[in-house]
Amino acid sequence: MTEMATMSESRVTGRAIIASAPEMGTEGCFHAVNPRDGGILDTAFGMVSPAQLRRATGAAHEAFDVFRDSPPALRAGFLARIADNIDAIGGRLTERGVAETGLSAQRLESERVRTVGQLRLFAEVVRKGDHLEARIDPRRSDSDATPGSDIRQRHIPLGPVAVFGASNFPLAFSSAGGDTASALAAGCPVIVKAHNAHPGTAELVGQAIAAAVRESGLPGGVFSLLFGSGRTIGQDLVADQSIKAVGFTGSRSGGMALVRIASERAEPIPVYAEMSSTNPVIVLPSVLDGASSELAREFVASLTMGSGQFCTNPGLVFVPAGKRGDELVTEIADALGSTVGQTMLTDGIARAFDDGVGRREGITGVTVAARGRTGSGPNAPAPVLFTTALETFLADPSLQDEIFGSAALVVRYPDAAQLIAVMERLHGQLTAAIFAGPADFADVSRILPVLERRVGRIIYNEWPTGVQVNHAMVHGGPFPATSDSRTTSVGTLAIRRFQRPVSYQNLPDELLPPALQEANPLGLLRRIDGVVLGMSPRPGVPL
């Protein structure tokens, strides 16, 4: 098999990928670092020059019309082939990923399963074609006083997309992660700016994509992978006139820098930046009846999983004041006290965690309720649990800032009315979780509308870490959780970020795109005169 032959040669070389071909960056080089011991890994990665960047974006522009016009089956096959190629190098990916990120082999294996699963899910979406959202308003009959025109609408891809690899998801949100998969599914060429913390992992996956481009007979410009500094080549990429949208997962300062650059372009473009969230967890009184110990154990597991380096890490917990709330906090403190710090992704991330914890310790009214043990190696800070009262939380907005890692703040609230009042002042969040029982339903009903205005996903009696990739998932939310609350970066709705509607008026059938032709050759669900009609099982029967 071609792809296996190709992928069997895959190894980390330090070369960027420009228009699906390997090419050493000419603007200096850098090495990856093993965060477990601070050791320098051996391959030198060449950083691309502005000229190399322009060749990548130029090739993406050139490839765009061919790629977006490719038949759904071809594009779906391309996505599935990327998944196959990634599976073919599974072992090497895990090995390199462990060395570059400090994450466990088991975590990287499961992240790979998610990554290839989401590529295959998008392949299914492309095959079915619902994302084209075809709509047809036929010309009214001639007897109508105002016959009007035949108007047909479909969604088309925006154009080449810049994707920034995320430090905390070296597979699921990097070279072939959710942003790349949804942009390619939409028909957008992708240029990835690799995260400097896992360049080798990024390159291996980039090779899998480039091989799939070649094997599918697509133009090379459909994919490029660049190494370089975010402040130079990353910003140049967003400013490049060929780029029409940006996907980013990372810090608020990094995301907002890209938003600014994108808005100052001659032609502003959308930036989908997923930035920061404290993911409040609300514990209502009835769950304190006997479940405290299990709740405490589960919370600490969710908080410390993967060293707390999840966008959906539960960093803020609201617990009732009073004796039974005290018992829960004690249980949590006991559980957290026996944890050991795990290696964080980078030295910089570990330092930022220490800084954030240090600042919080200095705030009057905030208490350190428990601290785990520092782990081995240079970058494994101890998990921390803070507690505070509602008034302190309301008085200091910095207590809403995310501390990326295993740190959480427990806020004690006296009653539901005051809890709701504080919910009204929460910043935008990816998630909120409610732990409650039937006795709390009246309060939950009052809390839900307040949370809906502030979060992208509301969770009941489950912990927020862990995101399913399906059709109904929302991984998004109001600012500052993301830069665009109207979207999700996980799940099939993510494809919509990279599309826009175009309508066609009075166009002869043979000039229409297949999605809108009278005979419906793609077999799409289409909204005809406002009613969704499908091809099967009974063609033309409205739902």
Next chain:
Amino acid sequence: MTEMATMSESRVTGRAIIASAPEMGTEGCFHAVNPRDGGILDTAFGMVSPAQLRRATGAAHEAFDVFRDSPPALRAGFLARIADNIDAIGGRLTERGVAETGLSAQRLESERVRTVGQLRLFAEVVRKGDHLEARIDPRRSDSDATPGSDIRQRHIPLGPVAVFGASNFPLAFSSAGGDTASALAAGCPVIVKAHNAHPGTAELVGQAIAAAVRESGLPGGVFSLLFGSGRTIGQDLVADQSIKAVGFTGSRSGGMALVRIASERAEPIPVYAEMSSTNPVIVLPSVLDGASSELAREFVASLTMGSGQFCTNPGLVFVPAGKRGDELVTEIADALGSTVGQTMLTDGIARAFDDGVGRREGITGVTVAARGRTGSGPNAPAPVLFTTALETFLADPSLQDEIFGSAALVVRYPDAAQLIAVMERLHGQLTAAIFAGPADFADVSRILPVLERRVGRIIYNEWPTGVQVNHAMVHGGPFPATSDSRTTSVGTLAIRRFQRPVSYQNLPDELLPPALQEANPLGLLRRIDGVVLGMSPRPGVPL
């Protein structure tokens, strides 16, 4: 009937509407001007103070949760009632509209028909509920290795929306125009900043909306109408923390000022600004065979309709070089030469037209091919036709700027290859029209992908003025035509601008919103496990 009784008292008073109640603005006043003669119309309009603005936005915030939670039938009835109330004051609206805008009574009558039609169309959409885009991914069966959670998604409204009345559509894009109708349909309270050119028309329609709010038993904060300066109260409105999105139709400078304010807020919000477009028309060779005279007549009619004050006015025409192209240009020049200027909407708009024409006359290589006669009164400048060669057009980007009014530039092109090359350099547009016959289909096929990347609507053998309000229409397009190419401001898809997705994980059925409850009490089309399922005619049968 209550609404008739209410609306029979409707008259222009100069009062703003704050939380559905009339209230005189306290920050000075202004009068409307009749552009036909420059005469001051009699009512003094009170401009609202910052405190009055804050009461309006505060009331909108207060009303939001109740309004968005209102049953679909109630909200649909509310939209239909607005339409009924507007119909009930039709004569008065036309009379006041004519005096304030200089538009004809016939035009205002037909604009009212469109306005009430679009309100009733959105009422239908709300009743059906497809815009909620309900999605359900059920928990996998227990036998599955990774059972996952039950995840359900719906779209919710963003929050209170600021709408800026458009000078050129005193009904269809002002108090109860497309932005207001789609925002209310989504469940967003609306605060309209009236356009100062037609405050009386805005007030009458505002009264119709306020009456419908009361008659529907909705909280007053669902609607407010403010008078004041765009630079003060308009900008304050966009900066107000209760406002969550903005709809605007107007100039590029005005739209970009709002975009800037919105992006600099503590919580940035989306601005949907529809700004400027020259709506290129491409004439291909085969239509020059005998149809020139009809084409010329139709073009001049489209260009001068409503004094050319349409977003979709055809301001740029590409005509083949050579003898038959010359004949078409001569026919156009002849037809345009016999036109008479009609009164423009305001003195400022007429002056901007004169300035734009004057600047273009001074450009070397641009020729005035024809000029109509100046109309009567102070604000009725003569229509103008410019011609130029392709090289001149390419060399001077200002030739792509819109001159709002009846001015067009004919660009002569030597062949299809050079035509396509210039298409590649067109700025973003609302529309592009192609006039062609079967002999041109090969060229059209090459032109279409280039145009798709630059426009929101592609029109074949029809003129761009005139926009149908239906499900498939796109009135949008890449920057600078709009500030957000992913949307349309006309048609039912416009509702999506004011929504965002929220997902619910593992929530008990009785706590779920009706749209997502297991029994599907709203009878919605829902995407279940990726497959769209409907309630009728055969419940549960996948399409």
